[in-house]
Amino acid sequence: MAQPPAMPAFRYRAFISYSHRDASWADWLHKALETYRVPSRLVGTRTAAGIVPRRLVPIFRDRDELASATDLGRKVNEALAQSANLIVICSPRSATSRWVQEEVLAFKRLGRSERIFCLIVDGEPNASECQGREAEECFAPALRFRLDADGQLTAQQTEPIAADARADKDGRRNAKLKLIAGLLDISFDSLKQRELQRRNRRLTAITAAALVIMAVTTSLAIVALAARHAAEVARVDAERRQRQAENLVGFMLGDLNTKLQQVERLDIMEDVDTQAMNYFASMPTKDVTDQVLAERAKALEKIGSVRQEQGHLPEAIASYEAASTLAATLAKRAPTDTARQLQYARLLAFVGQAHWLQGQLDLAQSSFDEARNVLVQAEQHAGADLDLQFHLEMIDNDIGHVQEARGRLDEAQVSYRSALDLSTKLVAAKPDNAEWAVELGGAHNNLGKLALLHGDLATAIAEYGADDAIESALSSNHPEDNSQRESMLTVRAILGRTQALAGADDVGIHRLQESVDMASGLIKSNPHNSDFQEDFARYATQLARLKRLNGDLAPANDLTAQSLSMLTDLVHQSPTDSRLQRELAEAQTEQAAESLAAGQADAARTQAQAARSVLDPLLARQPHDRACVLATMAAQLVLADVSSDLDTAKQLRQGVVAAAKTQSSGQSDPRLLSLQVEAMLALGGKADAQRLIQQLWLSGYRDAQLLVVLHRDRIAYPANVAFQKRLLAENGTAHSSG
The missing domain is CATH 1.25.40.10 (Tetratricopeptide repeat domain)
Structure with a gap:
């Protein structure tokens, strides 16, 4: 039989190409490949990729010497030329990364397109072909299209070789094996079979250890029960054996779980937790000491917390409820023991919080109400216990x-x-x-x-x-506590924004500027903290709005540009985060308003439409989320102002009025009323708007946008002196009259 052709010698087994925002995936993959040992029965086999080695080393992933968008750097170019394979970590971040694009092009131009392998970690393949889903695309253009004879991309599509590491697809383990099978040019099934055989041999010891521990635990528990019923004189010894059994279970839930997590054996970890749950379910709650029940409750609570961290909320609820059942027994036995009542109430709260995370509001409230009743009953005995x-x-x-x-x-x-x-x-x-x-x-x-x-x-x-x-x-x-500083800048911005709604634009601008400056300082101390970046972007947009409405357009443009750049990156990192999407749309709406103020109607139209394309699906999913409702109404009004079609503009404004009227709660929210007034006046409904304008005046609302609208329609709106006096008396801060 003819031998496969010999492969040229390469310095590197593979080159990993990725976006720096997927660095954690690159770290995992680099380590997974370089530490992987090829099953011994495959080592030495000759394939089209060469002789199968024992180890897949070295793997190149150095990104430090990238010089510019068009120059990958000498070292990286050399590494690409000396790499047998190219692995691309695919996500919406890498799909828009200029570095990934250039690396794929460079490798293809070496004539080795067939040695490119993809690892999908986020997004969707070829989503750019689906209208409205372009942001989900995970393949860079260089992966999706062929090159012509001159090394330039064509319109001819190609299908990349890909493994999918997402949990609902191949998963990390199978995706890694698929990549390795591709690198070695052997069948995935063959490699997986060999890997399973080897892993089964390796896991025999740890599985046997877990089974032995469980067997010993059960035996000790049975012996303990038998001894306890045999004679009172054996009570102390039985309790000692019972504690030994519980301690072994504690080891399973503690050290053993930790070790299994370190080696990514979540399957065994879940089996251990399940076995522990079964063990506790089989154990009697009668004829055991309160100490034993308390330790069981703590162990079950720990299982619940592990399951919740893994995202297994129904299983977490089962564990928390089992723990709360034991805690209820202890609480009932000692109604005057405050510590036991607190433990029971705390477990009920954990159940409620897990239901809350699943969106089960009725079940969440039921658990919270029950927890409160426990605490109120305990209060009769505990008095003013601070805890x-x-x-x-x-x-x-x-x-x-x-x-x-x-x-x-x-x-x-x-x-x-x-x-x-x-x-x-x-x-x-x-x-x-x-x-x-x-x-x-x-x-x-x-x-x-x-x-x-x-x-x-x-x-x-x-x-x-x-x-x-x-x-x-x-x-x-606590000046060193960045988390506390973030909390301070957040409420500082909220306060300033609300004061501006009452007409104190100067105070609002000052407080928002403080928040933006604090967020900027936090970013400098931790450039990769996405929460700090989001804080900066959110409050920069709000500050830009106030500056624009007060005639300071150039600084507003700069702030909005920074906000948009930061939010675009954040959305690429977390494309399913609805809050980030909304904040991006709010920045796009502000940019549209700034373009409109500068007389750039076409740009404003494009920007407002971009905001609507983001907000519409969000509002469909969250029709009563106040922030989303207000953002959508604002975008519709800007789009109506720049629409060249009168019927379209009318429909947009009518949609704003309808949205305000259909809110199930908070109908007196002045922000909602103000947007409704703006739409009504533009529709010619001045008489209908007067009642809402009076309501806004009584509330002391003097947002700059409302003042612009009323001035344009020649509607008198003097300062509410009584409100200003009340505000000054209650807050000790002078407000401008607008």
Whole structure:
């Protein structure tokens, strides 16, 4: 039989091409390939790729010497030429990476297109061919199209060789084996079969150890039970054996789980947790000590937390509920034991939070209500126990969030008010407890949000101001804590933005500028922190809006450009994050408004349409999310202003009015009313708008955009002196009259 042709000698087994935003995947793949040992029965086999080696080394992934978009750097070019294969980590980030594009082109121009292998980690192949899904594309253009004789891309499509590492596709393990099979030019099934045989031999020891531990655990438990029933004199020994059994289970859930996680054996890890769950289910809850039950509850809670971290929420709920059943037994046995009541309530709260994460609001509220009842009952015996009061405050906060999400704002206000009262007492008792101070600030913030939704600007500003004072003090006491500094800049921006809604544009601009500057400083200290980048982009957009409305267009343009650049990168990193998508659309809407202010109608139209294309699907999924509703209404109004078709403009404005009227809660939100007024006036409904304008005036609302609209329509809107006096009295801050 003819031998396969000999492959030329290469210095590197493969070159890994990737976007720097997928560095964690590159790290994993580089390590996985270089540490992989080819099954011994395949080593020495001759294939079209050459003789199968024992190890896949070395793998090249050095990106440090990339010089420019057109110059990959001498070292990288040499590495490409000396690499037998090219592996491309494919995601929406790499699909738009100029480096990945140039590396693929360079490798293809070496005449080795057939030695390019793809690892899909995010996005969708060929999504760019589907209208509206272009941002999901994971293949760079150089991968999707062939080259002509001159080394230039053509329109002729090609199908890349790809392994899919996503959890619902091949998964990491199979994707790695597919890549290795391609590198060695052997069949995937053959490699997987050999790998399974080898892994089965290697895992025999650890599996046997787990089984032995379980067998010993069960045996010790049986012996313990038998001894306990045999004679009272053996009670101490039986309890000792029982503790040994529980300790072994603790090892399985602790050290063994940790080791399995380190070697990415989540399958065995899940089996261990399942076996432990079965073990606890088989154990009696009668005739055992309270200490044993408490230790079991702790172990079950740990299983629940592991499962929740893995994203297995139904399984996590099962573990938490099993733990809460044991905790309920302990709590019932000692109704005056505060620690036991707190543990039971805490586990019920964990159940509620897991339901909340799944969007199961009824089940979440049921668990939170039950937890609160436990704490209220315990309060009769514990009195003013501060730890109990803290748990009660957190439960009230959880209940308030559920009620708010269901549109029950009055009920949410009762819960938030209770949380405020409790946290106020806690901070008064222990002013140095930072955790309790944070809860107090959060309670003020929640009430400020509800006040704004109800059209009570003065109260909203007062509540946000209280939170700002708390966060500022905490940040001053802990200047090294970047997380606390981020909390401070967030509430500082919220406060400034709300003060601007009441006409204090100068104060709003100052506070927003402070937040942008703080976010910029945090980015310098940690350039890869996406939360800090999002903070900067969000508040830069809001600051740009205020500057534009106050005639400062050039700085507004600069801020919006920075925001758009940062948000575009963040959306590429997390294409399914609806919050980031909305914030990107808000920046696009602001850019459109700036273009309109500069007389660039065509640019404004394109930018507003881009915002609508992002917001429409978001609103379809979240029709009552207030931020999404307001962002969509604002984009529609800008698009209506630049529309050359009168019927289209009319439909857009009518859509704004309809959207405002169909909101199930927070209809007095002045931001909602203001956008509705703008649409009504443009539709010629001045008489209908007058009632809403009066409502806005009474609330003290003086947002700069509303003032521009009313001035254009020659509608008098003097400053509400009574409101300004109230604001000054309650907040101690002078506001401009606009």
